Amino acid sequence: MSNECRERVAPSPAEPVAADPVEGYEESLVSRLRALEDLKSAVAADQARTALALDIARRRAEAAAGMPADQRGRGVGAEIALARRESPHRGSRLLGLARTLVIDMPHTLAALECGVLDEWRATLIVRETICPSAEDRRAVDAELAADPRDLEGVGTREVRNRAQRIDVRPDLGAAVDRALKAAPERHVSCRPAPDTMAYLTTLLPAAEAISAYSALSRDADTQTNAGGNRGLGRGQLMADALVERVTGAPAGSVRVDVQSIMTDRTLLQGDSEPAYLPGYGYVPAQYARNLLRDGSGSHRGPGETSADARDAQSPAGAQHPEGKAGHTHDQAAQAWLRRLYTAPDTGRLVAMDSRARLFPPGLRRLIAARDATCRTPYCDAPIxxxxxxxxxxxxxxxxxxxxxxxxxxxxxxxxxxGWSSRPLPGARHAVERRTPTGHSYVSEAPPLPGTSPPRRTTRPVHSVTDFIIHRAAA
Known part of the structure; x- marks a missing residue:
């Protein structure tokens, strides 16, 4: 946190936080918390109106310029995302939320504006009432939020349940049709978790998800009842069964192409500098060395290591002392790792040029390793x-x-x-993206092992606390 940020959040001298607080001080703090929460909700309502106003203005301007109707408004969600420091996917959802609240659900918007709902609860109501027509949405809105007092003190789960109960009523029509249309949206995603773990998530029709979970659960119970759980908990057994059924390999072994970027000091000299796994992020040095040695990282105890991993005899990649990372194939662990070299002065990955219109496979691999995720600011989507x-x-x-x-x-x-981009000079690869309104945003490639992030220059920090009365009424 910069000094300027610290100054902005530091307690005001007129509001002591220690020693001898005046009578009623704690009550004033609670009142201030409520006032700040109400302010956040009011700001969220104003952001919704502003987002919709931007969308309408942009569409009108593009219509006047003769743009086809199906191309109007493209990119507005991304602009909203950049302005709100969110991912483009989140920006599109915020624009959809704004359109639904302002046009079809005025009672829910009013409840948000007065602080009875926060932005997340308002989002749940919109998401759980995707009715087939605007008239049905207005009917749900009137029944659920016409009197804001009905929502006072209601928790998040109950808000969702009330919205669902209204939405699936027969007189509102097409709940079954929507369920059928939702099935093609099923997918699998993977995102990082702390401590070199990751979340593997799948969106499935409810019956299929329950069936898959029940099968894993029964398998774990069978192993436990037969005494074959090896001291593992139920959740561990279910996770191992999932991996084995999906990959066809024993849990704990790695049979995929893994890129590991590390310095030669980390690989060969036992240095503690973290390594980098594209698609995941930074991992401890010892974990990366374990991954090269036996393909299992460091998650499993002595009794949990897979048979394939136990057969590994020597560290993979040791025959490449000159590389930034090993590129080898350990027959036992089935772990492939590729050498990627960085320039010693800037830390950039070594690049190669091409006259081709399309990026060759090798160059694509290098760019993917450098950028890690989508280069749009705040977007963490896979490349x-x-x-x-x-x-x-x-x-x-x-x-x-x-x-x-x-x-x-x-x-x-x-x-x-109206959108444009240009590369910027600097030690690390940087891109400036400019929006149709003239606002610009810069993204830099993440630092690779062996390099440090550049020092940031100080810049003005604008804070909504400038608009908050510091001494809330008790």
């Missing part, structure tokens, strides 16, 4: 497409400095009217 920062028709070259990894949605936004 799906490789984009020329400045259009290829203007430069005629394809190289690492001129390329960036983007998710599919952000790459489409780049093609919208």
């Amino acid at each position: 799906r497409q490789f984009d020329h920062i400045v259009p290829w028709r203007l430069t005629g070259s394809t190289n690492a400095d001129g390329g960036q990894g983007l998710c599919e949605s952000c790459n489409y936004v780049e093609e919208a009217l």
